[in-house]
Amino acid sequence: MLDTEYDDAQKQSEQDTLLEEQYGIVENLKRELQLCKTEQHNIRTELETLRNENQKINDIKKSLNSIHLEECGNEDAYKKEIQNLQERIMLLETEKDSALQLWHISLDTVSALEDQLKGFHVDGKGTKFYQEQANAIKESYSEAIKMLEEKLALARNNFIKHQTLYENSKERINSLTREKNELVEKYRNLQTSAQDKDRNNQLTIETLKQELGHAKMETDKILQAKLELEKKLNEVQTYTENLMERDKETKTKVAEAIELIESAAREKDLALHRESLVLEEKARLEQRLNVIANEYDVKIQELNKKTRDEIELNTKKYLTEINELNAELKAKTIVAEKAQRELKFIEEELNKIRRDSSIKVLEYEQKAKRMELQLQIYDETIAKNKYDMEIKQLKEKIIILEDKLGTSNDKLQKLEHQQTNNIQDQGKIAARENRDIMKQYSDLENQLAKTLGDKENLVLQLKSLKNDFEYEIQKRDNERHSLETKIQELEVNLHKATCIKDNKFKDGLIDEINPYLKNKPSFDITVENKCHCCQSALSDHMNKLQEKFDRKTKELINHVQVHQKLSKKWRDEAKSLTVKFYGKSKELRRKISTLQKENNELNTELLICKQQLAQHAIEDIQRFNEPNEIR
Numbered sequence: 001m002l003d004t005e006y007d008d009a010q011k012q013s014e015q016d017t018l019l020e021e022q023y024g025i026v027e028n029l030k031r032e033l034q035l036c037k038t039e040q041h042n043i044r045t046e047l048e049t050l051r052n053e054n055q056k057i058n059d060i061k062k063s064l065n066s067i068h069l070e071e072c073g074n075e076d077a078y079k080k081e082i083q084n085l086q087e088r089i090m091l092l093e094t095e096k097d098s099a100l101q102l103w104h105i106s107l108d109t110v111s112a113l114e115d116q117l118k119g120f121h122v123d124g125k126g127t128k129f130y131q132e133q134a135n136a137i138k139e140s141y142s143e144a145i146k147m148l149e150e151k152l153a154l155a156r157n158n159f160i161k162h163q164t165l166y167e168n169s170k171e172r173i174n175s176l177t178r179e180k181n182e183l184v185e186k187y188r189n190l191q192t193s194a195q196d197k198d199r200n201n202q203l204t205i206e207t208l209k210q211e212l213g214h215a216k217m218e219t220d221k222i223l224q225a226k227l228e229l230e231k232k233l234n235e236v237q238t239y240t241e242n243l244m245e246r247d248k249e250t251k252t253k254v255a256e257a258i259e260l261i262e263s264a265a266r267e268k269d270l271a272l273h274r275e276s277l278v279l280e281e282k283a284r285l286e287q288r289l290n291v292i293a294n295e296y297d298v299k300i301q302e303l304n305k306k307t308r309d310e311i312e313l314n315t316k317k318y319l320t321e322i323n324e325l326n327a328e329l330k331a332k333t334i335v336a337e338k339a340q341r342e343l344k345f346i347e348e349e350l351n352k353i354r355r356d357s358s359i360k361v362l363e364y365e366q367k368a369k370r371m372e373l374q375l376q377i378y379d380e381t382i383a384k385n386k387y388d389m390e391i392k393q394l395k396e397k398i399i400i401l402e403d404k405l406g407t408s409n410d411k412l413q414k415l416e417h418q419q420t421n422n423i424q425d426q427g428k429i430a431a432r433e434n435r436d437i438m439k440q441y442s443d444l445e446n447q448l449a450k451t452l453g454d455k456e457n458l459v460l461q462l463k464s465l466k467n468d469f470e471y472e473i474q475k476r477d478n479e480r481h482s483l484e485t486k487i488q489e490l491e492v493n494l495h496k497a498t499c500i501k502d503n504k505f506k507d508g509l510i511d512e513i514n515p516y517l518k519n520k521p522s523f524d525i526t527v528e529n530k531c532h533c534c535q536s537a538l539s540d541h542m543n544k545l546q547e548k549f550d551r552k553t554k555e556l557i558n559h560v561q562v563h564q565k566l567s568k569k570w571r572d573e574a575k576s577l578t579v580k581f582y583g584k585s586k587e588l589r590r591k592i593s594t595l596q597k598e599n600n601e602l603n604t605e606l607l608i609c610k611q612q613l614a615q616h617a618i619e620d621i622q623r624f625n626e627p628n629e630i631r
Contacts, residue, residue, distance in 0.1 A: 055327060
């Protein structure tokens with residue numbers, strides 16, 4: 001009997017050592033699983049960072065395309081301005097030619113008038129007055145010609161300046177195209193590097209999956225060993241029950257029963273220890289859930305900050321940024337779906353742990369029931385109070401454990417509910433923010449449309465003013481030509497009238513003198529009388545001609561004064577138009593300078609983004625190399 005008992009004790013000790021070794025192996029496997037999960041999480045984060053980098057590179061490419069298109073549009077505007085300036089120079093040259101023609105005509109008229117005045121032998125006062133008027137007219141026309149020449153010089157200088165600006169813009173466009181090609185090459189290199197990283201990550205994931213499969217196989221083997229040991233334990237328990245039934249009366253059997261009770265208590269202590277470990281694992285999982293939630297909130301906040309910064313920086317790029325925001329929304333939804341999947345995965349793990357813990361509790365309850373049945377077989381008088389107390393304590397511990405399990409389940413449900421609510425709230429907040437952003441973009445588009453409409457209206461007004469100015473200039477040129485033709489006609493008529501009157505006067509004198517020449521005795525008296533009469537008639541005729549000439553000169557002076565007034569008005573209008581044109585040109589130059597500053601700022605930001613991309617790429621390579629070195 002003693003040998004059999006000793007053998008049984010040795011078997012039980014061996015079984016206990018085997019169980020402890022198996023528990024140690026299970027714990028090691030759990031740790032390895034946790035390490036695999038952490039590695040998977042790190043790989044996922046790296047993949048997300050790579051996707052974000054790819055999105056940033058796409059955004060940079062779009063911004064470069066938009067900048068290129070804007071600068072090409074500016075080149076067309078420069079070409080149009082140069083064409084307008086060339087047309088204006090042609091108009092000024094035509095005006096100059098017309099003014100020179102008028103000046104020559106006026107010189108001819110003045111010379112003709114001077115010749116006519118020299119023909120009349122009258123007092124020197126009138127001739128001096130007419131010479132002064134002629135000199136004043138010459139000076140006014142020479143001043144007008146000088147003004148036109150100054151305008152032509154200014155127009156030529158403006159044309160040269162615009163040509164230099166056009167050449168500078170061409171050089172700048174060529175440099176930007178080169179930078180664009182370089183960025184495209186860098187983008188392709190980054191794409192290839194990202195694809196290589198994805199392949200390496202996929203290979204690591206496949207290796208980890210294989211390791212997980214091997215670990216699962218080992219766990220299945222350990223479970224089979226556990227089942228075999230449980231069968232052996234059941235056989236041993238049946239054998240001990242038979243022995244206890246045979247040796248109820250002996251003290252040795254009582255001692256064996258006490259030892260069995262102590263072993264059961266130890267097993268219960270082990271069960272309690274395992275339950276405490278399970279609770280610790282639950283607490284760790286809860287902490288991990290909290291950490292994941294916090295990380296998710298931090299990521300969302302960072303993404304919100306990034307989106308706000310991008311919105312503030314890229315307000316001028318509305319159409320492209322709308323696409324970017326849509327892409328970011330898709331990325332956020334993907335991240336949320338990933339988080340939900342991870343939560344589901346964690347919930348499944350927690351459910352598995354619950355099932356395992358409930359199964360273990362049921363097993364311990366069954367063992368307790370068996371022990372109760374065994375204790376009922378013993379003498380009620382020997383140790384009834386002790387066993388009752390121990391059973392009560394065990395029941396109380398089981399109830400406490402069940403309460404703790406219930407509270408942990410409630411906490412897990414609350415956490416799940418809170419996380420779902422938080423995810424829904426964050427999705428609503430993101431949708432609201434996106435709506436606000438879309439409203440802001442629509443407002444900006446409306447403002448842009450208004451400004452473009454105002455710009456088009458200003459261009460149309462300028463065109464209409466130019467057309468009106470040209471029309472008035474043509475009108476006034478026609479009036480000038482008509483006045484000049486009238487003056488020429490009047491001068492011709494005057495000359496004809498004077499010639500006709502002189503001829504008539506001579507014929508009359510000859511007719512009157514001929515009969516008196518025949519009568520020679522009375523020659524002296526008649527000649528003297530007729531000379532006196534001729535002198536009086538000539539003086540009257542000259543007075544009449546002088547009066548007519550004065551009237552004509554007054555009319556011509558009035559015409560010249562009217563013409564001078566009109567020319568002054570035209571000069572004032574031309575000056576006002578030139579001032580407006582210079583003001584518009586200054587505004588356009590200011591706009592061009594602001595656009596150049598913005599382009600420089602964008603170039604600096606591009607350089608900063610490139611540096612950040614390079615730093616992130618180096619950090620990703622270092623992160624990828626660190627786990628490989630650890631392995």
